[in-house]
Amino acid sequence: MAEPIRYRVDLTDRLHHLVRVALTVPGDLCDGARVVLPVWTPGSYVVRDYVHHVQWITATDGDGDEVALEPDGRTAWRLPTGTVGPVTVTLELYANQLTVRTNHVDDHHALLIPAATFPYVEDGTDRPHVVHLPPHPAEHRVWSLLPPGPEPDTHVADHRDHLVDSAFEVGDLPAVGFEVAGVPHEFVWAAHGGAPDLQAIAADTTRIADAAIALFGDGLPVTRYTFLTVGWDQGGGGLEHRDGAVLQVPVHSFQDDDLTARFQSLVAHEYLHLWNVKRLVPAALTTPDYEHPTHTPSLWVAEGWTAYYDELLPVRAGVWSLRRHLDTLRDGWQRLQGLPGARLQSLRQASQEAWVKHYVRDENTANAMTDYYGHGALVAWELDLRLRAQQPEGDGLDAVLRALWRAHAGRPEGYTEDDVLAAIAAAGGDDLARLADERVSRPQLPELGEVVGAVGLRWVRDGAPEAPDLGVQVAEDDQGIRLAAVLRDRPAWRGGVTGGDRLVAIDGRTVGRGQLPAVLRAHQPGDTVEVAVTRGPRLLSLPVTLGVPRQGVRLVPVGGPTAAQRTAYQRWTGQTLEEV
Numbered sequence: 001m002a003e004p005i006r007y008r009v010d011l012t013d014r015l016h017h018l019v020r021v022a023l024t025v026p027g028d029l030c031d032g033a034r035v036v037l038p039v040w041t042p043g044s045y046v047v048r049d050y051v052h053h054v055q056w057i058t059a060t061d062g063d064g065d066e067v068a069l070e071p072d073g074r075t076a077w078r079l080p081t082g083t084v085g086p087v088t089v090t091l092e093l094y095a096n097q098l099t100v101r102t103n104h105v106d107d108h109h110a111l112l113i114p115a116a117t118f119p120y121v122e123d124g125t126d127r128p129h130v131v132h133l134p135p136h137p138a139e140h141r142v143w144s145l146l147p148p149g150p151e152p153d154t155h156v157a158d159h160r161d162h163l164v165d166s167a168f169e170v171g172d173l174p175a176v177g178f179e180v181a182g183v184p185h186e187f188v189w190a191a192h193g194g195a196p197d198l199q200a201i202a203a204d205t206t207r208i209a210d211a212a213i214a215l216f217g218d219g220l221p222v223t224r225y226t227f228l229t230v231g232w233d234q235g236g237g238g239l240e241h242r243d244g245a246v247l248q249v250p251v252h253s254f255q256d257d258d259l260t261a262r263f264q265s266l267v268a269h270e271y272l273h274l275w276n277v278k279r280l281v282p283a284a285l286t287t288p289d290y291e292h293p294t295h296t297p298s299l300w301v302a303e304g305w306t307a308y309y310d311e312l313l314p315v316r317a318g319v320w321s322l323r324r325h326l327d328t329l330r331d332g333w334q335r336l337q338g339l340p341g342a343r344l345q346s347l348r349q350a351s352q353e354a355w356v357k358h359y360v361r362d363e364n365t366a367n368a369m370t371d372y373y374g375h376g377a378l379v380a381w382e383l384d385l386r387l388r389a390q391q392p393e394g395d396g397l398d399a400v401l402r403a404l405w406r407a408h409a410g411r412p413e414g415y416t417e418d419d420v421l422a423a424i425a426a427a428g429g430d431d432l433a434r435l436a437d438e439r440v441s442r443p444q445l446p447e448l449g450e451v452v453g454a455v456g457l458r459w460v461r462d463g464a465p466e467a468p469d470l471g472v473q474v475a476e477d478d479q480g481i482r483l484a485a486v487l488r489d490r491p492a493w494r495g496g497v498t499g500g501d502r503l504v505a506i507d508g509r510t511v512g513r514g515q516l517p518a519v520l521r522a523h524q525p526g527d528t529v530e531v532a533v534t535r536g537p538r539l540l541s542l543p544v545t546l547g548v549p550r551q552g553v554r555l556v557p558v559g560g561p562t563a564a565q566r567t568a569y570q571r572w573t574g575q576t577l578e579e580v
Contacts, residue, residue, distance in 0.1 A: 030085030046359035191231025240273030304376015363499025456565030495544030
């Protein structure tokens with residue numbers, strides 16, 4: 001048996017956001033060993049340069065004597081040729097960035113993301129990796145997505161990729177254990193401000209998980225699962241792991257019905273990744289290169305289809321109302337229609353270019369790219385509806401996803417887009433596969449007008465029109481309104497307003513936080529108004545001709561739905577059409 005790669009984590013200086021990690025390089029690997037700290041973490045496709053947080057790094061031999069450690073690239077170091085081991089490489093990390101992809105350590109908790117924490121030995125990636133992580137202070141507890149090791153306070157990964165795919169949380173934190181399909185689960189709350197009703201969260205999560213299991217039909221692919229949840233004043237997101245997930249939510253999520261629903265969708269999304277992404281893997285991501293971007297054209301399936309189901313499973317689970325589900329679908333559709341970048345960048349491009357577009361945003365992003373999450377989800381919805389129109393008693397896109405799972409899950413070569421299109425063709429015919437290919441290969445929107453009739457729904461106008469169109473996306477803060485985006489070829493764009501400007505007034509009336517819709521409603525489409533903005537140190541007044549407001553719509557049941565429509569709707573949502 002080859003000697004494992006071992007790590008020892010020291011949290012004694014956690015109050016100052018410092019973590020020390022000691023890596024023991026086995027003797028047989030020391031000769032010229034290359035030690036690498038990843039630049040990205042799977043599931044988050046952007047170079048993060050975790051090496052930025054390294055305060056210092058040293059190497060010592062078994063006698064405690066220093067060993068020269070030379071930089072070898074931007075984020076790696078090499079031991080000298082001829083080095084006799086074992087050698088201990090120790091580094092200190094600054095950990096004060098609270099996201100699901102980075103480390104955050106303080107007196108309250110310690111969230112450790114392995115890609116940002118553990119350098120690996122390049123020639124030892126297939127060996128077991130053992131992490132020794134004693135709690136500090138002693139009364140705190142350690143949660144790990146890795147299984148426990150035979151020695152106290154140890155956790156063992158089968159190999160380097162297993163380690164990178166597992167997170168750690170340390171603290172005196174509220175948690176709840178529960179079972180799904182006989183498999184132990186745990187939900188850990190690391191946010192400030194007191195714990196929410198963990199029993200209620202466990203109950204809702206169980207129902208969502210049961211719906212996910214029913215979707216794939218083969219039971220759970222894990223023997224245990226853990227949610228590590230952190231919170232802050234705002235922001236949110238998740239990161240899937242092989243045997244769990246890290247979630248970030250606003251701390252007051254559970255005092256707001258919309259934020260609670262968003263949290264339930266996040267739970268569904270990361271849980272679905274147990275199947276789609278973690279075991280049903282796009283071909284390019286089966287062997288990630290942790291020093292360089294690993295591109296794939298298939299994120300419209302890996303993330304887009306998952307985003308579609310993260311809004312469908314809560315309905316099937318009974319934790320969302322049918323009205324919430326339909327309104328959420330509607331909101332996603334209207335957002336995409338207002339996104340100029342969706343007519344410039346194809347879904348396949350959006351997937352391939354995630355590293356330089358999706359995760360690297362600026363005030364022109366809405367004009368330059370589409371979102372493979374939301375856009376991909378709407379294409380999935382169109383495909384699902386077209387399949388259900390063909391076979392009201394069938395399983396729609398569920399059947400395609402199950403076919404991909406059974407044919408490609410766990411295979412070292414992963415799946416390709418050709419495999420996805422072949423599965424669509426098998427379920428719905430060659431014409432549907434060609435349509436799917438067209439939807440993702442060209443910059444175009446799905447067609448969601450008539451196809452909703454397949455499940456007994458129709459679009460109707462929703463009340464009075466909105467305010468006249470200014471054509472901007474705003475971000476509000478205590479300083480007022482910043483124009484996060486000025487949408488291409490819309491009124492503000494044509495008037496010379498640009499993204500990043502701060503809105504001061506419209507026709508001499510100041511516009512404060514939350515006031516823009518009311519100010520615009522005082523005008524009519526076609527009115528030319530003076531828009532005062534600050535642009536850096538300058539104050540500008542620009543004439544803008546307001547556009548026609550966008551008419552709101554809703555999804556409602558058709559009058560007198562047919563038996564086929566009733567059946568298709570029930571098989572789609574698990575509910576009856578009359579319950580909408």
